[in-house]
Amino acid sequence: MPPTGDGAKRVLIVAEAPGRKEDEEGMQLIGEAGQVLRDTLDSFGVDLDRDCVKTNAIICRPPGNKTPTDKQIQACLPNLRKTIQGVDPVVIIPLGGVATKAVLDSAQTDTGKISTWAGFRIPNQNPNAWICPTYHPSFLLRTKSPVLDKLFRDHLKRAFSKCKKKPWKELPQYEKRVRIILNLQEATEAIREMADRDVLTAFDYETNMLKPDAKEARIFSCSIAQENQAIAFPWDGPIIDAMKELLRNNAPKVASNMKFEERWTFKEFGFGVWNWKWDTMLAAHVADNRRGITSIKFLSYVFLGADVYNEKVEAFLKGDAGKPNRIQDIPIRDLLLYNGMDSLYELMIAEKQMGVMDCG
Known part of the structure; x- marks a missing residue:
């Protein structure tokens, strides 16, 4: 499934994998979880299709909607990297653990759980973009937690506050x-x-x-x-x-x-x-x-x-x-x-x- 969205704000949203409805219609984040994301973004004036580019860490729907394996993540990494290079986003927002693991692959050898990363705004060097992980909206649907709903909105709003400028004008070269x-x-x-x-x-x-x-x-x-x-x-x-x-x-x-x-x-x-x-x-x-x-x-x-x-x-x-x-x-x-x-x-x-x- 190719990326979709106009990307007016140069924000790339990375979801996990296509669900049944996304697979049928060829567009990311149009199911129930996608609607949670759309409503949350709309609450602070962001339109998912106009302002973002959308893609998945796993480009094909996994059998039985199972959580993608590390092997599947690695197999799809070249496609994700090509998308990131083509979009050249200022901000990348991975949704959930699978997307976060894929996005952080080149920078971190051990990513752990999404709870470790959710809410951080990381000034990543390669690619030169703010990486802002948060929960997958399907997790919010399962937990039905008002607190997590508020955290999710806060994570997204803080991520979009970074969309005006990339983290690095010149890479820092700390070793020097x-x-x-x-x-x-x-x-x-x-x-x-x-x-x-x-x-x-x-x-x-x-x-x-x-x-x-x-x-x-x-x-x-x-x-x-x-x-x-x-x-x-x-x-x-x-x-x-x-x-x-x-x-x-x-x-x-x-x-x-x-x-x-x-x-x-x-x-x-x-x-x-x-x-x-x-x-x-x-x-x-x-x-x-x-x-x-x-x-x-x-x-x-x-x-x-x-x-x-x-x-x-x-x-x-x-x-x-x-x-x-x-x-x-x-x-x-x-x-x-x-x-x-x-x-x-x-x-x-x-x-x-x-x-x-x-x-x-």
Whole structure:
């Protein structure tokens, strides 16, 4: 079934798959669920056929109207990507879990449930469009929840508020903001220079164990981010003394799950970090108590449009409880780039969260 709709507002609606009525008439979202969507959009002045382009994640009606499988989603992805490229939307609204999984396929390796994503407005990079997942209207028909009906309307209205401008004039190229420093003296000088600045500072340790208690537990690398730039360096020699200055200065500090950095700092230096300001993980939970939305990997995507960045290190950093991981086997530049991205994203996410929560 080809896409339909005039797309006056450059919004692409991605539904799940054709139902019986859609299959018969060759148009998306004309059944009972489609009418829920049409009525909701009409309530704030949007016409589905005039203002949007409509398509499906699955182009053919599944047998027995069953939920499409991952294999079927993958088989139809080339068609969806071709549609997105041809429409060049400013906003993409996937309806429900299947459509969200398909739309996010190139950016996220694990999408989980629609409840994780519903309501976010994601500044996606490829394609350069706001991705705004919400519930499928058929779910609203089944649940008959006035609260979900209101959330659905709010999600859609907020999504259409983004249809004037794409998220990126130029793609951000976050990796270029990370400076990898292998020379210990050069790293020491850079740390001391950052320690002299009284600005919001994120830092991140990469370690061979989750907890620092074991004798063999140690830090392998560290990164620091200030003013949307980061440095990353091996944890060795004079660097450790320079870090003492930064950890005990008055600059406000940021981390994700700060108790991790706090505990490792106590192991290394015998003191805690001075002037903690923000924990991105805790702030994410306070703002929204859904499960699965507090990690840097998730937050960097929904706030910054950052693609998955841990693919080269993820397998090495996994380990059995109480046993060292294989961090020492990661090529040093891959480790430091990953480490630097962590602290850079922690800083940028903290600034976004402070703005949303009015906690500057």
